[in-house]
Amino acid sequence: MGISSIAFILIFLGAAAFFAFKIRQIIQNIKLGRSLDRTDNKGERLKTTIRVALGQSKMVTRPIPGILHIFIYVAFIFTQIELIEIIIDGVSGNHRIFFEPLGGFYVFIISLIEVLSALALIATFTFLARRNLLKIPRFVKSEMTGWPKLDGNIILYLEFLLVMFIFTMNGADEALRLQGASHAEGSGSFGFAISSILGPNVFGSMDVATLHLLERIGWWGHFIVVMGFMVYLPFSKHLHIFFAFPNVYFSNLKPKGQFTNMEAVTNEVKLMMDPNADPFAAPAADANAEPQRFGVKDVKDLNWVNILNAYSCTECGRCTSSCPANITGKKLSPRKIMMDVRDRVEEVGKGLRKDPNFDDGKSLLGDYITEEEVWACTSCNACVQECPVNIDPLSIIVDLRRYLVMEESKIPAELMTMNTNIENNQAPWQFSPTDRLNWRDED
Amino acid sequence: MSEIKVPTMAEMMAAGETPEVLFWVGCAGSFDDRAKKITKAIVKILNKCNVKFAVLGTEEACTGDPAKRAGNEFLFQMQAMMNIQVLDAYEVKKIVTACPHCFNTLKNEYPGLGGNYEVIHHTQLLESLFNEGKLQVEGGEFKGKKITFHDPCYLGRANEVYEAPRNVLQKLDAELVEMKRCKAKGLCCGAGGAQMFKEAEKGNKEVNVERTEDALETNPQIIATGCPFCNTMMTDGVKNFNKENDIKVLDIAEMIASASDL
Numbered sequence: 021m022g023i024s025s026i027a028f029i030l031i032f033l034g035a036a037a038f039f040a041f042k043i044r045q046i047i048q049n050i051k052l053g054r055s056l057d058r059t060d061n062k063g064e065r066l067k068t069t070i071r072v073a074l075g076q077s078k079m080v081t082r083p084i085p086g087i088l089h090i091f092i093y094v095a096f097i098f099t100q101i102e103l104i105e106i107i108i109d110g111v112s113g114n115h116r117i118f119f120e121p122l123g124g125f126y127v128f129i130i131s132l133i134e135v136l137s138a139l140a141l142i143a144t145f146t147f148l149a150r151r152n153l154l155k156i157p158r159f160v161k162s163e164m165t166g167w168p169k170l171d172g173n174i175i176l177y178l179e180f181l182l183v184m185f186i187f188t189m190n191g192a193d194e195a196l197r198l199q200g201a202s203h204a205e206g207s208g209s210f211g212f213a214i215s216s217i218l219g220p221n222v223f224g225s226m227d228v229a230t231l232h233l234l235e236r237i238g239w240w241g242h243f244i245v246v247m248g249f250m251v252y253l254p255f256s257k258h259l260h261i262f263f264a265f266p267n268v269y270f271s272n273l274k275p276k277g278q279f280t281n282m283e284a285v286t287n288e289v290k291l292m293m294d295p296n297a298d299p300f301a302a303p304a305a306d307a308n309a310e311p312q313r314f315g316v317k318d319v320k321d322l323n324w325v326n327i328l329n330a331y332s333c334t335e336c337g338r339c340t341s342s343c344p345a346n347i348t349g350k351k352l353s354p355r356k357i358m359m360d361v362r363d364r365v366e367e368v369g370k371g372l373r374k375d376p377n378f379d380d381g382k383s384l385l386g387d388y389i390t391e392e393e394v395w396a397c398t399s400c401n402a403c404v405q406e407c408p409v410n411i412d413p414l415s416i417i418v419d420l421r422r423y424l425v426m427e428e429s430k431i432p433a434e435l436m437t438m439n440t441n442i443e444n445n446q447a448p449w450q451f452s453p454t455d456r457l458n459w460r461d462e463d
Numbered sequence: 464m465s466e467i468k469v470p471t472m473a474e475m476m477a478a479g480e481t482p483e484v485l486f487w488v489g490c491a492g493s494f495d496d497r498a499k500k501i502t503k504a505i506v507k508i509l510n511k512c513n514v515k516f517a518v519l520g521t522e523e524a525c526t527g528d529p530a531k532r533a534g535n536e537f538l539f540q541m542q543a544m545m546n547i548q549v550l551d552a553y554e555v556k557k558i559v560t561a562c563p564h565c566f567n568t569l570k571n572e573y574p575g576l577g578g579n580y581e582v583i584h585h586t587q588l589l590e591s592l593f594n595e596g597k598l599q600v601e602g603g604e605f606k607g608k609k610i611t612f613h614d615p616c617y618l619g620r621a622n623e624v625y626e627a628p629r630n631v632l633q634k635l636d637a638e639l640v641e642m643k644r645c646k647a648k649g650l651c652c653g654a655g656g657a658q659m660f661k662e663a664e665k666g667n668k669e670v671n672v673e674r675t676e677d678a679l680e681t682n683p684q685i686i687a688t689g690c691p692f693c694n695t696m697m698t699d700g701v702k703n704f705n706k707e708n709d710i711k712v713l714d715i716a717e718m719i720a721s722a723s724d725l
């Protein structure tokens with residue numbers, strides 16, 4: 021086995037092992053959340069996944085970025101075929117191992133990848149411009165500074181590099197084959213859609229040694245970028261390329277307006293309303309179990325889907341750009357809610373792996389998300405509707421409110437009055453319940 | 464003005480009768496002066512179409528929606544269970560309401576607590592009255608008028624009812640214009656999530672003003688709504704632009720009632 025095969029295998033295994041290690045940690049972090057049953061309706065879930073995740077149906081509601089994103093997405097999927105070939109070639113020391121057996125189909129696939137790569141390149145430039153020149157508002161909000169901003173650009177630089185490497189590899193190989201010097205079988209043009217033009221025009225005048233070097237740079241470059249991307253993914257919003265699928269699959273299928281009825285509350289309310297209830301008959305479920313908190317204060321109070329949501333968030337800001345609170349200058353940004361959850365669960369997860377009794381005295385509510393943000397929400401569901409991967413920031417906001425109200429009695433004074441009115445007058449205003457039908461006789 | 468007939472459930476029961484549908488009036492519809500007009504418009508339409516309905520009257524209580532959205536699940540469930548007891552005692556099967564918040568809560572959140580009813584929004588009822596031929600209107604005063612419809616969040620996105628209100632408006636022979644943000648992309652009026660009952664957090668604009676701008680861009684003569692809270696918010700928004708003499712904010716039921724000379 022040649023030295024390059026060994027180097028190849030080591031890089032590949034190293035990157036894959038690191039990726040697996042990080043994904044395991046992320047899954048552990050997701051499991052910090054409370055249980056929630058989303059195993060129902062498998063057929064419907066599958067259909068939704070095919071439509072929303074695979075089919076990108078919610079991306080195209082904003083046509084320009086939606087279609088450009090599809091270019092990158094489809095290019096990414098098809099490039100995997102080339103990656104598989106690169107891996108086999110890299111391990112076995114072959115060159116374009118699929119070329120011979122697949123023949124015309126190989127030419128078709130590589131041509132397709134080339135065309136898609138060119139489209140992805142257009143998308144990449146447009147996206148870079150949207151973020152850095154046009155400064156589309158949703159990309160320059162206050163939560164999009166520092167790492168999130170860099171993260172958004174890094175992937176685009178990588179995409180650019182990747183496409184350059186692909187064309188360098190194919191273009192140089194094309195020029196070599198025209199001279200009968202390619203390591204691939206035979207001579208003459210490969211017939212790939214774009215490199216058959218690039219080959220003679222860009223690389224045609226170069227000598228064989230330079231071309232071999234360039235071909236290798238393209239080949240290794242492609243491989244290294246993909247491996248680098250894999251190592252980088254767990255730290256990036258680009259985790260969505262995998263997580264979007266389970267995230268959509270496990271998303272809420274019920275009407276968006278339907279909030280959960282908290283079971284723990286139901287049990288207590290039933291006891292209160294039933295005059296015959298024996299208060300001691302309530303099951304003392306598990307004496308050692310920590311009493312469950314009402315609502316959410318920290319990430320462990322979230323359910324696992326909330327945390328999966330946070331890891332799947334692409335930070336696209338479609339939610340925030342349609343949020344009435346955010347549009348009118350309030351602090352609330354549903355995207356920030358999701359980013360805060362991810363940051364906090366990373367912090368807690370890391371802490372717990374070091375020390376099972378980890379407690380840094382911080383919490384999601386208070387240290388990451390302020391009460392001001394929580395109370396600015398109109399529960400309008402625009403964020404949920406807009407999210408291309410079916411993330412539900414609203415359910416988190418409501419659970420934060422539940423904690424504030426039911427555990428800490430922290431509630432804006434006017435809402436306190438509203439609640440008192442509902443309790444005493446059966447209406448959120450101070451009217452007498454006996455006047456409820458007065459409208460019938462008024463003019 | 465013709466007399467309106469509004470039997471209560473208790474009165475119906477005493478007379479040994481059962482209504483086809485319970486009209487859930489809601490807190491706004493019962494107490495808010497503006498919303499009471501919507502309530503009356505609905506009653507007039509129901510009377511005219513001979514729909515056998517009843518109200519709960521003083522036995523109706525807040526569904527608990529604002530408490531729930533504000534995080535007070537206890538209060539919500541207390542209200543829900545009380546209401547369910549009353550509704551079940553009267554063996555209610557079908558409910559119509561003019562408030563999308565009541566609609567959403569009764570339809571989606573009561574079943575989990577044991578209250579199972581068929582719940583419709585009043586625009587859905589109007590649509591079916593038209594479809595069954597029980598209700599006809601001529602455009603009347605609305606003929607040719609420019610009307611834009613504001614989607615209430617809890618009717619639209621929350622429950623995906625987008626067409627019923629539009630289909631009803633079509634009957635008015637008016638010119639229906641959509642705002643740039645409409646249907647699934649409709650912008651909230653700012654009242655939901657219990658915001659109606661509190662001051663907004665610090666920002667640079669009121670949500671209802673932002674939304675009214677959307678409406679004004681269509682240059683409407685009437686902004687149609689299907690929610691008492693949206694109605695308040697949009698009315699205030701229009702006043703904010705000093706347009707209250709040029710632009711009316713009306714519930715779809717009021718428009719149908721007045722087009723039918725009720």
Ligand code: SF4
Binds near residue numbers: 342344346398413
């Ligand atoms: S539900 Fe709340 S957070 Fe989501 S868009 Fe509406 S106001 Fe913003």
Ligand code: SF4
Binds near residue numbers: 340408
């Ligand atoms: S929650 Fe959804 S819409 Fe909002 S930034 Fe994340 S991926 Fe985009």
